[in-house]
Amino acid sequence: xxxxxxxxxxxKHLIEKLVEKIDKKIPIIIIENSRDEDFKNEIEFKYKNxxxxxxxxxxxxxxGMNLGIQEAKTNYVFLNPADVLLPxxxxxxxxxxxxxxxxxAMLAPTYKDExxxxxxxxxSEKPKINNDISSKFGIKEVDIIDGTxxxxxxxxxxxxxxxxxxxxxxxxxxxxxxxxxxNKKMYVCEKIKFEHLGGQSHDPKxxxxxxxxxxxxxxxxxxxxxxxxxxxxxxxxKTLPIFFKAIIKCVKFKLLNNNEEYKIHxxxxxxxxxxxxxxxxxxxxxxx
Numbered sequence: 359x360x361x362x363x364x365x366x367x368x369x370k371h372l373i374e375k376l377v378e379k380i381d382k383k384i385p386i387i388i389i390e391n392s393r394d395e396d397f398k399n400e401i402e403f404k405y406k407n408x409x410x411x412x413x414x415x416x417x418x419x420x421x422g423m424n425l426g427i428q429e430a431k432t433n434y435v436f437l438n439p440a441d442v443l444l445p446x447x448x449x450x451x452x453x454x455x456x457x458x459x460x461x462x463a464m465l466a467p468t469y470k471d472e473x474x475x476x477x478x479x480x481x482s483e484k485p486k487i488n489n490d491i492s493s494k495f496g497i498k499e500v501d502i503i504d505g506t507x508x509x510x511x512x513x514x515x516x517x518x519x520x521x522x523x524x525x526x527x528x529x530x531x532x533x534x535x536x537x538x539x540x541n542k543k544m545y546v547c548e549k550i551k552f553e554h555l556g557g558q559s560h561d562p563k564x565x566x567x568x569x570x571x572x573x574x575x576x577x578x579x580x581x582x583x584x585x586x587x588x589x590x591x592x593x594x595x596k597t598l599p600i601f602f603k604a605i606i607k608c609v610k611f612k613l614l615n616n617n618e619e620y621k622i623h624x625x626x627x628x629x630x631x632x633x634x635x636x637x638x639x640x641x642x643x644x645x646x
Contacts, residue, residue: 359384360434360456360508362444363426365419367391368564369440372555373401376438379446382407387429389413389422416642418525427511427519436508443553451495451550452508458491463514463542464534466507467550475554477505478546496548502534503544506552513542521586525639526571527579535587566618570625574641577604577629582639594634601630 362380366373366388377386388410390398398410411425419439427435434456438444448467456465469477479502487497507530517540520529537544577600584593604626611619629641 359432360436360452361385361387361426361430361432362436362438363387363389363423363430364438364440365389365391365422365426366440367416368394370394370397372440373397374404376440376443377401377405377408380407380444380449381446384449385409385430385432387411387426389417389426391416391418391422420520420524420526420529421522423529424519424522427509430511433511434508435511436506438506439554441555442506443555445552448550448552451547455491455495455497455547455550456508459495459497460510461543462510462545463517463537463540464503464507464509464544466503466505466544466546467552468546468548470551470553477507477554478503478544495550497545498548500544500546501538502531503546504530504534505554513537516540517542523639524579524582525575525641527576528583529579532583532586569622571641573622573625574629575639577601577626578633578639578641581630581633585633597630597633600626604630 362384364373364376364386367390373388380386382405384407386405386408388401388408390410390412393412393414393416395412398412401408402410409429411429413422413425417425423437426437436452452465452467466477469475478500480498481501484499486492487499491497514537517536519533521532524532534544577597580600581593581597584596604623607623608620608627611617611623625641632639632641
């Protein structure tokens with residue numbers, strides 16, 4: 359048995375659609391970063407297997423998921439953004455898989471359509487697993503797992519959970535990196551599929567603010583990640599092209615009096631400037 363942890367931020371329009379299809383025997387913890395008490399009362403009343411935790415502030419992805427992991431009473435915890443659909447077959451297959459194959463730290467289903475995006479990276483070929491359960495579910499060892507995955511809590515006692523300096527983006531890359539450095543195993547199941555509704559995790563009325571947040575935090579987190587595992591100058595090398603392109607776009611859209619596009623690219627500049635100055639990831643556009 360595993361607990362499903364879902365991170366939500368004004369995601370009411372997706373949460374019930376996700377929850378209603380999940381077996382009522384599976385415990386679900388929702389981290390509601392928007393602090394919507396009405397949503398908590400409504401969904402907990404309707405679904406007895408659901409517990410909604412409302413933190414005092416928007417915790418972002420890392421702190422939010424860490425809270426869910428810590429609150430889960432099962433050793434296996436399935437981490438999900440709100441914009442993920444989990445078919446019954448996906449959950450049934452994952453349940454069977456971890457009952458028979460449990461020598462892992464992280465295990466993930468894969469995207470229904472991998473031509474758009476893959477939720478894993480493989481840098482070098484790994485030894486193949488030759489047994490019935492591997493053949494049935496297409497289990498493959500990988501180097502990076504991103505987004506939606508099961509963690510085995512007991513494997514992370516000495517590794518630590520997600521880096522809480524990161525608000526969003528690169529947090530699962532960081533966790534994968536530390537997992538690999540600790541010689542722990544990460545696998546994907548190529549025959550177990552889920553669907554990701556990209557860009558739909560929040561109420562559409564917050565789309566513009568979400569774009570500001572995405573641009574600021576993606577840039578900050580990218581620099582932070584490369585500095586953490588290499589050095590300051592390598593991180594500069596990886597991000598300066600983004601910085602200069604963003605400045606050019608800022609000038610362009612300022613001259614065109616397109617204030618929305620100007621602010622979108624200014625968010626990239628500010629995110630990187632904050633990272634270059636070694637400041638914390640503190641930008642919260644939703645609260646401004």
